[in-house]
Amino acid sequence: MYNYKLTIQYDGTDYFGWQIQKNKITVQQKIIEAIEVILKEKVNLIGSGRTDAGVHALGQTANFRYPDEFDTNKFVYSLNSLLPNDIAIKKIERVTENFHARYDAKERKYIYLFSHTKSPFYLRYSYLYPPIRNIDIKLLNELSATFLGKKDFTSFCRAKSTVKNKICEVTEINWFRRSDFTIFTISADRFLHGMVRALAGTILKTALNDKNAESLQKILDEKDRKSAGEALPAKGLFLYKVRY
Structure with missing residues (x-):
């Protein structure tokens, strides 16, 4: 299993925060939807922490695991082309399998x-x-x-x-x-x-x-x-x- 870490920027103005919520538009939801379009498989995107409704991010981080290896540069390009203009993936990198965006944050x-x-x-x-x-x-x-x-x-x-x-x-x-x-x-x-x-x-x-x-x-x-x-x-x- 491969583990991928994302560095993310977003304008939080039009979102109900980072974390997925029922019947509300969130940043996590938008990114997961875009990833699943590309990979054609469900993913569990783990954020470093929640940001409240209206809060922005210059350096949010998240990770997800996927059974296959892929070209991270091409993936960033594809992902950004699907995401709205107020969310941007700045970087994707391979990390160790046990890396956890939330629990490993110092x-x-x-x-x-x-x-x-x-x-x-x-x-x-x-x-x-x-x-x-x-x-x-x-x-x-x-x-x-x-x-x-x-x-x-x-x-x-x-x-x-x-x-x-x-x-x-x-x-x-x-x-x-x-x-x-x-x-x-x-x-x-x-x-x-x-x-x-x-x-x-x-x-x-x-x-x-x-x-x-x-x-x-x-x-x-x-x-x-x-x-x-x-x-x-x-x-x-x-x-x-x-x-x-």
Whole structure:
């Protein structure tokens, strides 16, 4: 059995996230349908993780197994010709038979993009939030350091989540500015449903209300989603890359 790893980019605007859902259009569904047209066989496409409705990806990864070997370059071309314009396969490569896109991932990195000024070219891929340009980046980074390390992120997970283990290890979290944008980046071994957008929104709210890192620690300790701030819109969030 041969195992193939895909590196995928997509504009999540018109999809109900990555994972297949009944009666909803998802990215995983579109890719599986295209693969099965080419191979004329059912496949199990395993993603590195779910992205929510409206969230984009610059470096999503997935794998599937197939009994025969094929030319990966030709396969990429054929697959992209069948996929809609908002989904692209950047690379397909042979990997070891036991490789698993989700369970073998060591770190996932997300970026969230804020735009300072209105532009029709930023609309789908960033959150227009002009007040952010007046917030001290140093303050945002000082507040964000609260979340470094292995923590229980129950307060930043959707309340209806059925996941029992809410502990994640955040290895990097930063804010910086580039031209018309402020960019939030975060890396961790795993992420909970809605975690990145809730974290970024809560850090911003804390900075705007002149509160300190102790207030963020208190939110963590309370383990209650109602304690944290509102989640930011999905359109500014990108799964940047997955490290194995």
